[in-house]
Amino acid sequence: MYLLGFDIGSSSVKASLVEAATGRCVASDFFPKTEAPIISLQAGWAEQNPESWWQYLKDATSSVLAAGINPKDIKAIGISYQMHGLVMVDRDLEPLRPSIIWCDSRGVAYGEEAFSGIGKEKCLRHILNSPGNFTATKLKWVKENEPEVFERIYKIMLPGDYVAMRLTDRIATTVSGLSECMLWDFETGGIATFLLDYLGFDASIISEIVPTFGYQGSLTKRAAAELGLAEGIPVTYRAGDQPNNALSLNVFNPGEIASTAGTSGVVYGISDEISSDPLSRVNTFAHVNHQPGQTRLGILNCINGTGILNSWIRRNVAPEGMSYPELNDLALQAPVGAGGVSILPFGNGAERVLENLNAGCSIHGLNFLSHGREHLTRAAQEGIVFAFQYGIDVMKQMGMKVEKIHAGNANMYLSPLFRQTLANASGAVIEIFDTDGAAGAARGAGIGAGIYRDNTEAFATLRRVEVVEPQAADLEATAEAYSLWKRRLAATIADASN
Numbered sequence: 001m002y003l004l005g006f007d008i009g010s011s012s013v014k015a016s017l018v019e020a021a022t023g024r025c026v027a028s029d030f031f032p033k034t035e036a037p038i039i040s041l042q043a044g045w046a047e048q049n050p051e052s053w054w055q056y057l058k059d060a061t062s063s064v065l066a067a068g069i070n071p072k073d074i075k076a077i078g079i080s081y082q083m084h085g086l087v088m089v090d091r092d093l094e095p096l097r098p099s100i101i102w103c104d105s106r107g108v109a110y111g112e113e114a115f116s117g118i119g120k121e122k123c124l125r126h127i128l129n130s131p132g133n134f135t136a137t138k139l140k141w142v143k144e145n146e147p148e149v150f151e152r153i154y155k156i157m158l159p160g161d162y163v164a165m166r167l168t169d170r171i172a173t174t175v176s177g178l179s180e181c182m183l184w185d186f187e188t189g190g191i192a193t194f195l196l197d198y199l200g201f202d203a204s205i206i207s208e209i210v211p212t213f214g215y216q217g218s219l220t221k222r223a224a225a226e227l228g229l230a231e232g233i234p235v236t237y238r239a240g241d242q243p244n245n246a247l248s249l250n251v252f253n254p255g256e257i258a259s260t261a262g263t264s265g266v267v268y269g270i271s272d273e274i275s276s277d278p279l280s281r282v283n284t285f286a287h288v289n290h291q292p293g294q295t296r297l298g299i300l301n302c303i304n305g306t307g308i309l310n311s312w313i314r315r316n317v318a319p320e321g322m323s324y325p326e327l328n329d330l331a332l333q334a335p336v337g338a339g340g341v342s343i344l345p346f347g348n349g350a351e352r353v354l355e356n357l358n359a360g361c362s363i364h365g366l367n368f369l370s371h372g373r374e375h376l377t378r379a380a381q382e383g384i385v386f387a388f389q390y391g392i393d394v395m396k397q398m399g400m401k402v403e404k405i406h407a408g409n410a411n412m413y414l415s416p417l418f419r420q421t422l423a424n425a426s427g428a429v430i431e432i433f434d435t436d437g438a439a440g441a442a443r444g445a446g447i448g449a450g451i452y453r454d455n456t457e458a459f460a461t462l463r464r465v466e467v468v469e470p471q472a473a474d475l476e477a478t479a480e481a482y483s484l485w486k487r488r489l490a491a492t493i494a495d496a497s498n
Contacts, residue, residue, distance in 0.1 A: 001451070002026070002074045004064075004233075005442030006057060008081040008159050009241065010048065010101055011035045011263055013056035016438035017064045020075070020451050023461030025439050027067035031059035039098055044105035044349055044358070047098035050087050050162050057163065061227045071230040077167065077219070078237035078445030080244035080437040081160030083180050086138040089162075091154045093171070097146070099159060100138045103264070103304055105350045105358065107137030110144075110199075112356065115280070118198055123280075126185045127192050128297070130280035133350060135181035140199045156205050160238045168217025168235055173207040179286040180240050186274055189292065212288050213237055213448035236448030241437055242266050243288045243298055248440025249406035249433055250459035252289055252296070257405045257428070259388070261412030264348070265306030267388055269400045271297045281353045281394050288444070289455075299400060301391025304348035305361060306384045307411050312347075313380045317373055327377060328415045334378040336421075336474050337481035340365040341375045342488050343383035353391045359496055364488045384412065385421040386485040392426055404429050408436055409465050419468045424478040430468040 001021065007014040014030040036056065039047040065071065084102040089095055100106070111132040115123055123130060131137050135158065143150045157165065158181065161173045178184040178191065183206065185192040196203055210216045216235045224231040239247065246258035246268050254272040259265070272295045276284055287296040314327050322330070346354065347361030363376070392402050405428045407413045413432060423430045443458045452458035 002069055003076050003078065003442035003446045003451070004074050005078045005438040005440065005445060006060070006080065006163065007241065007244075007437035007441060008053050008057070008079065008163055010038065010082050010103070013053055013060055014436065014438040015057065015060035015064045016436065016442055017067065017069055017074070018439055018442035020446055023443065023459075026069065027064035028436070028438065029060050029063035031056040031063075038101070046101050046104040048101050049098050050095045050159070053159065053163060054166050058227055061229065065228050071228060074229065074233055075451065076234055076236045076445035076449035078441035078443070078448065079160045079164055079235065080239060080241050080441040081158060081163065083158070083240035083242060084134050085159040086135050086142070087157040087159060087162040088142070088149065088153045089155055089157065090152050093165065096149050096152055100141070101159075103349050104138065105133055106141045107133045108350050108356050110137040110140040114195065114198055118194065122194070124276040124278070126187045127182050127195065128186055128274065128276040128284040129182060131182045131195060132280065132352060133356060136183055136195060136199060139201065143200060153205055155207050157207060158240070160240070161207060164216060164235055164238055167219055167223050169220050170217035171207045172210040172216055174210060174212045174238060176212050176239055176243055176286040176288060176290065178206070178209070184286060212239055213444065215448075234449060235445075237441060237444035239288050239441075239444065240285070242268050242300055242302075243285065244437055244440055244444065245408070246270070246298060247288050247444055247455070248435045248437055249408065250455060250462055251406055252287070252455050255401050257402055259405050259407045261384065261418070262307045262410070264308070265303045265384060265388060265412065267301045267392055267395070267405070269299045269395055269402065271299055271400060273399070275398055277394055277398055279355055281355060282391055282398075283352060299395055299398065301353060301388065301395060303345065303353065303384065303387040303391065304351055305345040306387070308348050309343070309345045309361060309380050309384060310412060313377055317376050324414065328417055330374050331378040331381055331415070331417050333374040336477040337484070338375045338379035338382060339371055340484070341371055341379040342481070342485045343376070343379045344485075344489055344492060345380065345383045345387050353387070353394065354493065357493060357496055359492055362492060378417065381412070381415060381418045382421055382481060383485065385418060385425055386482050388422060389425045389482060390486070390489070402426055402428050404431060406431050406433060408432070409434055410436060420471060421478060423468045423470045424474050425482055427470055431464055432466040432468070434463040434465050
């Protein structure tokens with residue numbers, strides 16, 4: 001018996017087949033093999049064609065089925081997806097335009113206007129965030145700038161909702177999904193109609209709500225034929241990539257922390273208290289196991305410019321052809337603090353932790369006589385860690401304890417320098433696990449289908465591959481480097497605000 005998980009990212013779509021009894025991933029693949037294109041017609045814009053996700057999903061499914069598994073032995077499907085995207089379909093269920101994806105900044109001004117117009121206290125009490133640059137405000141941009149598109153909208157969806165619709169012909173979403181759109185009211189326990197009214201949306205465009213874990217539809221005959229799967233396989237789990245990353249790392253309970261550092265980076269902690277940051281610098285969403293009578297919220301610090309900065313360094317600073325492991329070795333040639341060089345990694349759009357300021361990426365303290373590639377490479381990785389820590393400081397102000405961080409053995413967490421710097425800066429123990437979003441979605445599907453009793457059983461076989469503890473000898477130097485980084489950030493924010 002097998003479980004199939006899909007992870008719909010902005011860089012690629014991944015599929016993983018997991019053997020239910022052992023938790024072993026028997027096949028996994030992703031497409032495209034180079035990063036998926038992002039359409040950027042103007043600075044700060046980012047769009048993708050939803051049809052491309054479906055094509056990549058078909059390619060990934062075909063690849064994992066080549067392992068020789070009988071499609072009839074797949075008993076459930078789970079979906080993880082890039083958060084905060086906007087897909088709009090007409091009554092024929094056809095997308096009306098490319099999806100406005102997570103890193104698109106065009107909704108910022110509409111979010112700030114709504115935050116002020118509705119009232120900060122009311123927004124923070126009901127939706128736990130500023131409306132910010134999320135799905136609802138991206139839709140407001142469409143309403144104001146593409147009225148002919150807006151008038152044809154039948155339903156709006158998140159990327160995962162769109163993929164689920166292609167699989168099942170059922171249009172649905174979840175409470176967790178609505179909370180990431182800024183359309184869930186935590187005080188009333190329903191759709192945030194006050195925000196819909198303010199932005200000028202009719203509630204009819206919101207999809208049917210289904211549980212995060214549980215039956216969400218069955219694979220149609222048409223979809224099964226396209227994918228090479230058996231008709232009728234149930235879809236029993238869906239979640240945004242960051243709640244799903246936490247699930248993949250078996251992070252379900254208050255005080256537990258999950259992190260990821262791909263193109264963007266996230267520290268995501270679980271709380272059982274409905275609370276918010278007064279400046280809305282971190283985000284609060286319904287976690288996968290949030291339900292009436294059981295408050296489980298994910299407090300999320302997201303930095304848009306993480307792995308994308310590291311890849312920029314590799315392309316533009318490192319010697320041509322240098323691999324990422326070699327890049328990590330190069331960074332280790334520079335001392336803690338990178339000889340006084342600091343990099344602010346905010347070159348991938350507006351940053352929520354900076355109150356939606358688009359500060360840009362900048363390099364500080366560079367000396368042409370004493371600094372080389374190794375200093376820039378180390379400063380980039382340290383700058384990403386310090387951006388994480390900047391958000392962690394906000395989470396601590398909200399009462400969250402950060403003593404242990406779970407992460408997958410992927411992306412920036414493959415770098416020994418990155419892992420150790422985060423442990424030193426945060427004081428937390430970093431635990432690295434052998435998992436990924438698609439495998440986690442497969443296990444989530446097992447919970448939703450009742451194959452596993454609960455998350456304890458689903459993740460009993462999760463394998464921890466490394467533990468990184470704070471290194472006493474480097475704590476002082478790391479703290480000094482972080483303090484210098486914060487002073488340079490404060491100056492940059494002051495300049496940008498004038």
